[in-house]
Every structure is written in structure tokens, then in C-alpha cells.
């Protein structure tokens with residue numbers, strides 16, 4: 120089996136992640152932050168250590184501003200619904216995932232926010248000036264994905280952060296594709312909020328995600344409940360992370376995520392990116408030699424977070440993915456990748472694409488095998 124679906128969720132996870140989750144379940148999985156006994160304190164300390172490990176990857180100075188969620192979708196919903204209000208204007212890009220677009224469209228319908236979607240070029244690249252031109256008096260928020268989950272194209276985050284900071288707007292980044300391998304410094308990039316899953320590039324388990332909220336961003340809760348703090352009050356605490364972390368945390372998951380973050384820190388995000396790009400480059404250069412392949416991704420390391428999107432002639436993307444799986448044991452994702460706007464931008468709204476997303480654990484020989492498989496399928500489908 121060759122797993123090339125890491126953009127959906129990373130697999131395999133490092134052994135240390137599995138081991139620490141197992142140890143947590145067996146040795147210290149009490150409720151963190153709720154009780155004063157040693158096991159609860161130990162669980163609380165482990166959650167805090169995970170917060171710190173994740174924050175240090177992104178230069179988040181105050182770990183209390185990192186909120187644990189169950190995935191990137193929850194983090195994005197908290198960020199969007201917690202900061203947008205009736206009559207406000209939000210600018211975003213045509214390359215967003217539905218976990219950005221659906222909350223925006225729901226708010227547009229339900230409370231009358233205004234949404235402007237700036238379209239990318241044929242690769243999905245956004246011109247920062249096109250965002251700047253859309254800023255109006257009631258604009259409060261700019262939202263951009265760090266890189267597209269369909270073809271990996273990287274967005275001009277630095278320029279967008281600068282534009283947002285110059286206009287005193289909040290800037291929300293969906294770092295679902297790229298967190299863990301791309302260099303992200305929330306201070307340098309003027310990022311006010313950043314949402315990301317724990318289960319993709321951060322090598323943690325499913326059921327984990329994070330939202331970073333910088334100081335000075337007025338944010339409301341989506342959900343209230345027990346936090347283990349201010350427990351004598353009927354009112355939700357107004358401080359982070361408690362304000363946005365109601366209910367018992369996913370302690371084993373968070374510990375696994377923190378271990379994944381430490382693994383990345385030790386391996387070096389830059390080295391991970393280089394390894395992924397080595398593989399992506401082999402795939403892209405190889406695919407471009409195979410008759411009938413339509414390629415939607417670029418091999419430039421600075422412009423691709425690690426995804427290769429293709430179609431083969433007019434073969435249905437689901438069928439190609441199925442053949443790769445059943446005849447060659449290569450696992451990809453096909454169809455529409457929860458990003459209708461991105462498919463429209465790339466011109467694949469009718470066909471979808473087959474997405475290959477290697478991780479640092481894939482080997483060069485697996486890429487060669489994949490190219491060989493695609494070449495054979497190509498000749499068979501002429």
C-alpha cells in the first residue's frame with residue numbers, strides 16, 4: 120500500500136505519537152484542569168506542554184491564546200462566527216475550503232453579513248492588490264487559506280497580513296494545508312487568527328485542531344459550558360483559552376498532537392518541507408511526461424505546499440483513483456475536495472481532480488512506482 124492522501128489526514132503517525140497517547144490513556148488520563156489530585160494535575164500539565172510545543176512552531180508567544188478544538192472546521196467556525204456581525208463585510212478568496220465558505224454563506228443568509236470572494240488566476244494564485252481594492256468602510260475581516268487543499272498553491276499570506284494590519288482589519292488564516300511543514304510566524308505575518316487541524320501536517324490524531332487568537336481580537340463564544348475555572352459563576356469566563364474551550368478536553372488526542380509538534384520541531388519543518396517537495400517534484404516532472412495527463416499543480420517549492428492534482432484525459436477522477444487503488448495499491452483522493460470555488464477557478468468544476476499528497480514518510484521509490492502505474496493506465500485508456 121502506498122498512502123498518498125496526507126492532505127486529508129496524515130498516515131502513518133510517528134511511533135512516539137502513538138506511544139504517548141497509549142501512555143496517557145493508561146497512566147494519566149484524568150480530567151485536566153478540573154480537580155486538584157495528582158492525576159488531574161498531571162493531565163493538565165501534559166495539555167499545557169502540548170500547547171507550548173504547538174505555539175513554539177508558530178512563534179505564538181502566549182500559549183494561553185491557543186484554543187484546542189476538535190478539528191480545523193470547528194476552529195474556523197469559532198473564528199468566523201465569533202468575530203463577524205450583522206452588516207459587516209468579509210473578504211476571502213475563491214480557493215477556500217467549505218469550512219470557510221459555508222460559515223460565511225450561513226452568516227450572509229442568517230444575519231446579513233457581506234461577503235466578497237476574490238478570484239485567483241488559473242492556478243488559484245491571488246493578487247494581493249485585488250484584496251486591497253475590495254476593502255470598504257464596513258470591512259472587518261480578511262480570510263485566506265495558507266495553501267489550497269485542491270492543488271497546493273500557496274497564498275500571499277505575508278502581503279495579505281500587511282494589507283490587513285495597515286487597514287486595521289482582522290486577518291484569519293486557514294493553515295490546514297501547510298501547518299507543520301511551511302514556515303509560519305504569526306507575528307511576522309500579522310496573523311490575527313489561525314485555524315489548523317492536528318491530524319494533518321502536525322502528525323497528531325484525528326479529533327484535534329487548534330485556533331490561535333491574537334491579543335486584541337474581540338471574539339464571542341459559539342458554545343458555553345464547564346471550563347474548570349470560575350466554577351461558582353453562571354457566566355462564561357472571558358479569558359482564553361477557557362472562554363473558547365468548554366467541556367472536557369480530548370486529553371489523549373491533545374497529548375498526541377503535542378508529541379507530533381515536538382517531533383516536527385526535532386525533525387525541522389524546513390527539512391520536512393524539503394523532503395515533501397522532493398517527492399512532489401518527482402511526481403510533477405514525471406506526470407508532465409505522461410500522455411494525456413492534465414496537471415493543476417506547480418513544482419516550485421515556494422508555491423506548492425505539497426499537493427499534486429491531475430486528471431487523465433476524460434477519465435472520471437473517481438475511476439482513476441479507483442484503478443490506482445485496486446490495481447496498484449496507491450491511495451489517493453478523487454472528485455471534489457470540499458472546495459467548489461477552487462475547482463471553478465482551476466476549471467475542474469465538472470471533473471474534479473485526483474489528488475496525490477505525499478508525506479515525509481513516503482519514499483522516492485513509491486513515487487517512481489506511482490508514475491509507472493499512471494503511465495500504464497494512460498496507455499490503456501488511449
Ligand SMILES: Cc1ncc(COP(=O)(O)O)c(C=O)c1O
Pocket residue numbers: 126127190191192193216218264266267268293295296315316317328
Ligand atoms: C484547506 C482546508 N481547510 C479546512 C479543512 C477542514 O479540516 P478538518 O477536517 O480538520 O475540519 C481542510 C480539510 O481537508 C482543508 O484542507
